[in-house]
Amino acid sequence: MTAARTARARSAGRPTLEEVAARAGVGRGTVSRVINGSPRVSEETRAAVEAAVAELGYVPNRAARALAANRTDAIALVVPEPEARFFAEPYFSDIVRGVGAALADTEMQLLLTLVGGDRERRRLAQYLASHRVDGVLLVSVHADDPLPELLEQLGIPVVISGRRSEDEPLASVDSDNFEGARAAVAHLVAGGRRTIATITGPLDVYGARRRLDGYRAALADAGLAELAAHADFTEEGGRRAMAELLARAPGLDAVFAASDVMASGARQVLRDHGRRIPEDTALIGFDDSSIARHMDPPLTSVRQPIEEMGRAMAELLLAEISATEPARPSLVLPTELVVRASS
Amino acid sequence: MTAARTARARSAGRPTLEEVAARAGVGRGTVSRVINGSPRVSEETRAAVEAAVAELGYVPNRAARALAANRTDAIALVVPEPEARFFAEPYFSDIVRGVGAALADTEMQLLLTLVGGDRERRRLAQYLASHRVDGVLLVSVHADDPLPELLEQLGIPVVISGRRSEDEPLASVDSDNFEGARAAVAHLVAGGRRTIATITGPLDVYGARRRLDGYRAALADAGLAELAAHADFTEEGGRRAMAELLARAPGLDAVFAASDVMASGARQVLRDHGRRIPEDTALIGFDDSSIARHMDPPLTSVRQPIEEMGRAMAELLLAEISATEPARPSLVLPTELVVRASS
DNA sequence: TACTACTGTGGGAGCGCTCCCAGCCGTGAT
DNA sequence: ATCACGGCTGGGAGCGCTCCCACAGTAGTA
Numbered sequence: 001m002t003a004a005r006t007a008r009a010r011s012a013g014r015p016t017l018e019e020v021a022a023r024a025g026v027g028r029g030t031v032s033r034v035i036n037g038s039p040r041v042s043e044e045t046r047a048a049v050e051a052a053v054a055e056l057g058y059v060p061n062r063a064a065r066a067l068a069a070n071r072t073d074a075i076a077l078v079v080p081e082p083e084a085r086f087f088a089e090p091y092f093s094d095i096v097r098g099v100g101a102a103l104a105d106t107e108m109q110l111l112l113t114l115v116g117g118d119r120e121r122r123r124l125a126q127y128l129a130s131h132r133v134d135g136v137l138l139v140s141v142h143a144d145d146p147l148p149e150l151l152e153q154l155g156i157p158v159v160i161s162g163r164r165s166e167d168e169p170l171a172s173v174d175s176d177n178f179e180g181a182r183a184a185v186a187h188l189v190a191g192g193r194r195t196i197a198t199i200t201g202p203l204d205v206y207g208a209r210r211r212l213d214g215y216r217a218a219l220a221d222a223g224l225a226e227l228a229a230h231a232d233f234t235e236e237g238g239r240r241a242m243a244e245l246l247a248r249a250p251g252l253d254a255v256f257a258a259s260d261v262m263a264s265g266a267r268q269v270l271r272d273h274g275r276r277i278p279e280d281t282a283l284i285g286f287d288d289s290s291i292a293r294h295m296d297p298p299l300t301s302v303r304q305p306i307e308e309m310g311r312a313m314a315e316l317l318l319a320e321i322s323a324t325e326p327a328r329p330s331l332v333l334p335t336e337l338v339v340r341a342s343s
Numbered sequence: 344m345t346a347a348r349t350a351r352a353r354s355a356g357r358p359t360l361e362e363v364a365a366r367a368g369v370g371r372g373t374v375s376r377v378i379n380g381s382p383r384v385s386e387e388t389r390a391a392v393e394a395a396v397a398e399l400g401y402v403p404n405r406a407a408r409a410l411a412a413n414r415t416d417a418i419a420l421v422v423p424e425p426e427a428r429f430f431a432e433p434y435f436s437d438i439v440r441g442v443g444a445a446l447a448d449t450e451m452q453l454l455l456t457l458v459g460g461d462r463e464r465r466r467l468a469q470y471l472a473s474h475r476v477d478g479v480l481l482v483s484v485h486a487d488d489p490l491p492e493l494l495e496q497l498g499i500p501v502v503i504s505g506r507r508s509e510d511e512p513l514a515s516v517d518s519d520n521f522e523g524a525r526a527a528v529a530h531l532v533a534g535g536r537r538t539i540a541t542i543t544g545p546l547d548v549y550g551a552r553r554r555l556d557g558y559r560a561a562l563a564d565a566g567l568a569e570l571a572a573h574a575d576f577t578e579e580g581g582r583r584a585m586a587e588l589l590a591r592a593p594g595l596d597a598v599f600a601a602s603d604v605m606a607s608g609a610r611q612v613l614r615d616h617g618r619r620i621p622e623d624t625a626l627i628g629f630d631d632s633s634i635a636r637h638m639d640p641p642l643t644s645v646r647q648p649i650e651e652m653g654r655a656m657a658e659l660l661l662a663e664i665s666a667t668e669p670a671r672p673s674l675v676l677p678t679e680l681v682v683r684a685s686s
Numbered sequence: 687t688a689c690t691a692c693t694g695t696g697g698g699a700g701c702g703c704t705c706c707c708a709g710c711c712g713t714g715a716t
Numbered sequence: 717a718t719c720a721c722g723g724c725t726g727g728g729a730g731c732g733c734t735c736c737c738a739c740a741g742t743a744g745t746a
Contacts, residue, residue: 016702027726032704042724063415063475064702066406067731077455081440092436097424100457112420112455114443130357130402264637290632294607296639359732370696375734383694407732410701690745701734710725716718 015056024052035060066132074109075135075317076128078147081114090290091306095139095161098310106318108134125150135159135317143204157320159313163330164206171320171328173312177207180302180335181214184284185256187300187337189222193254193282197227199241199266201258208233211258211286227252231262238265246273253281254343260285260292260301267295267342282343297341305333358399367395378403409475417452418478418660419471421490424457433633434649438482438504441653449661451477468493478502478660486547500663502656506673507549514663514671516655520550523645523678524557527627528599530643530680532565536597536625540570542584542609544601551576554601554629570595574605581608589616596624597686603628603635603644610638610685625686640684648676 021031026045033041034049041049052058066072077099079092096112103110111133115121125147128136135157138148143164151158152170159171168174188196198215201208212228219226229244231237238257242265245252255270257263263285267277275281277297285292288303312331320327364374369388376384377392384392395401409415420442422435439453446453454476458464468490471479478500481491486507494501495513502514511517531539541558544551555571562569572587574580581600585608588595598613600606606628610620618624620640628635631646655674663670 017704018702021726028702029704029706029726030724033725036704040724045724059470061410061475061702063406063409064731065704067404067410067733068702068704070704070731072406081443092439096435096455097457100424100455104457104459110455112439112443112453114440114447116447127402130405132404132406290634291637294634294637360734361732364696371732372696372734372736373694376695379734385694388694404732407701408734410703411732411734413701413734688746690743692743693741695740696738698737699735702731704731705729707728708726711723713720713722715720 014061015058016061017058020049020052020056020058023056024049070132071134072132073107074111074133075103075137075314075321076111076113076133077137077139078113078115078124078128079139081116091287094306095310095313098307098312099137099314100310101307102311102314102318108318121145121147125154128156129154135321137161137313137317143206157317159317159320161309161313162207166206168330169328171316171330173309173316173331173333174207175304175309175333175335177210177335178214178217180286180304180337181211181256181258182218183214183335183337184286184300184302185215185218186221187339188254188256188282188284188343189218189224191254191282191343194224195227195249195252196224196254196256197229197245197249197252199238199245199255199257199262200228200230201233201262203230208258215256231258233259233262235261235265238262239269240265242266242269246270254283255281256284258286260287260289260295260299263299263301264291264295267299277342284343288338292338292340295342300340300343301338303336303338305335309333357404358401359404360401363392363395363399363401366399367392413475414477415475416450417454417476418446418480418657418664419454419456419476420480420482421456421458421467421471422482424459434630437649438653438656441650441655442480442657443653444650445654445657445661451661464488464490468497471497471499478664480504480656480660486549500660502660502663504652504656505550509549511673512671514659514673516652516659516674516676517550518647518652518676518678520553520678521557521560523629523647523680524554524599524601525561526557526678526680527629527643527645528558528561529564530682531597531599531625531627531686532561532567534597534625534686537567538570538592538595539567539597539599540572540588540592540595542581542588542598542600542605543571543573544576544605546573551601558599574601576602576605578604578608581605582612583608585609585612589613597626598624599627599629601629603630603632603638603642606642606644607634607638610642620685627686631681635681635683638685643683643686644681646679646681648678652676 017028017031021028026049030041030045031049034046099110115124136151138158138160141148141160141164148158148160148170161173163172163174185196196219200212203209216226227249229241231241255266257266263283267283270277270281277283283299285299285301288301292299292301316329360371360374364371369392373384373388374392377389442453458467479494481501481503484491484503484507491501491503491513504516506515506517528539543555546552559569570592572584574584598609600609606626610626613620613624620626626642628642628644631644635642635644659672
């Protein structure tokens with residue numbers, strides 16, 4: 001009984017700093033210094049401590065460290081739950097993989113926080129503050145969301161994905177929506193298309209606006225006229241916008257949709273109208289999601305470096321956390337046009 | 344200077360239990376009891392404490408609680424990084440959403456852990472043990488993976504997604520692969536198909552084997568002959584298997600692929616051979632991923648309740664954590680045939 | 687009336703670490 | 717030989733909580 005309990009306690013209660021210190025014949029403080037890589041330790045002492053650590057299989061207790069040092073070595077990735085569903089498919093996992101990669105060689109751990117409605121969102125700032133995460137990664141932030149500023153006021157480092165405006169005050173990582181759209185439309189122009197329409201996303205989203213700007217810039221370069229229908233990033237929206245475009249300009253020979261999902265909706269309508277892709281009408285999407293790869297014909301699309309964005313966000317956040325001076329860089333990563341059969 | 348520092352300290356150093364106790368005119372222990380919902384507190388005292396908590400905006404410090412109580416109120420979701428990429432698209436985010444939903448009304452927080460190669464996987468058990476998570480959710484566990492057993496030995500509650508064999512010893516949540524496949528093939532039979540082939544997944548994966556079993560059961564019920572080609576859940580594998588099937592049985596009029604991705608590969612080959620879907624050959628997939636919805640024609644597929652599985656996994660884990668007796672239930676959730684134009 | 691048995695409460699001890707101060711020792715300058 | 721000054725080191729204090737023991741007060745029992 002006692003023996004069993006002792007054994008239990010042994011295996012559950014892992015070795016502590018103090019035990020390592022005793023084993024190595026040094027003091028608690030010295031072991032702490034070795035663990036944390038302080039330079040003020042002699043070579044022999046360090047070796048002795050490291051040997052003891054290895055023998056005992058010592059691993060520091062995070063909770064104790066967090067309590068004593070007043071930092072958690074954890075960051076939170078906040079994902080709006082209602083939208084997680086609608087993300088262009090690989091988005092979420094790619095972001096996570098990028099963040100994970102950036103954190104891999106770090107002691108930092110990743111807290112995943114799904115937030116639902118507005119009420120939950122209100123509690124979130126307090127929640128994050130109380131859990132004392134060292135920093136927060138915010139994905140899919142709306143222009144009118146008070147959360148980022150709230151966190152800033154609490155002194156919690158924040159990095160957001162996607163700028164909310166040209167002069168984003170917060171640290172952010174974005175892809176080059178303008179250039180991506182411009183390149184896509186330029187590609188259509190180069191392919192001899194002359195009546196090039198676009199299906200836009202909601203224009204209160206900065207990224208969607210930039211894609212429209214890129215479309216316009218390419219058309220202006222080619223001296224072509226603009227033909228835009230507005231939608232909301234949904235498949236149904238893509239269908240409606242496509243029908244509208246066809247009604248307004250039956251002669252159109254190319255469509256640039258600001259998302260693959262909308263392109264998918266557009267394709268159905270084009271098909272229903274007996275239009276062949278790409279012979280009669282070329283089609284280009286945005287995101288290079290799995291939808292694009294599996295569409296028939298496979299969809300030319302603008303790839304955003306999602307995983308790299310995740311990594312960059314995490315790296316920016318780590319820098320912000322360890323920095324004494326708060327710097328708030330805005331990173332813009334290049335997109336890439338992936339040409340497939342649809343254009 | 345001092346004022347600024349004080350203000351800083353104020354906002355950073357949130358109120359403690361002791362301060363709440365002073366405010367409410369009670370002892371520290373009493374506040375703790377109220378916070379943790381102990382019944383042994385008088386109604387008036389509770390009210391006074393709750394008022395003080397509200398006034399001060401007190402939120403317990405997780406690190407301190409974890410240290411004192413020797414539990415972290417956190418569970419880890421372990422995702423094999425190399426596979427995250429290949430999951431049928433919405434899988435990952437759906438699992439996360441399910442888990443998140445189950446944890447929403449809990450104090451539990453979700454730690455996301457991506458594990459890469461084998462070396463990392465070795466460190467993982469120790470890592471998880473040292474971080475003292477209260478439990479672990481394991482996704483996509485291979486039959487020969489030592490990790491689950493390692494965690495068991497460490498006394499850490501574990502729940503895995505998908506059984507590894509008929510008599511899975513660990514707590515697990517799986518979908519009914521057998522019934523899903525059986526229903527899909529029965530649907531083909533009911534549609535008048537007579538030469539029904541299947542493209543299997545790797546048969547050392549229990550779920551893939553069960554799908555094959557379901558296929559066989561349905562054929563046996565209809566008195567039809569079996570026609571199987573083995574693949575590996577990849578698109579290229581699906582192509583190869585389809586070509587092989589076509590060579591072996593040019594008269595086949597239906598194909599049940601054990602995943603949407605393989606079905607997508609099969610469709611390409613069928614198309615290349617001039618076969619119309621569904622007129623000449625019916626096609627059914629498995630997973631009901633976004634690929635299925637966007638395929639042309641849209642692919643009939645077997646839906647797994649991924650989000651529900653995530654929720655069930657989390658609930659099982661919570662039960663295991665709070666239980667004194669370790670019970671290891673194996674849950675099997677029903678699938679659903681989503682009929683689209685391809686069959 | 688005296689004893690027992692609760693219920694409710696206060697607060698000491700201690701979780702395992704970091705921070706920091708004081709002390710030890712050897713070195714070089716005086 | 718003496719003193720000052722570093723580099724290393726040990727260990728006290730304390731982070732904010734939970735656990736648990738002790739004790740006051742009240743009620744029930746003989």
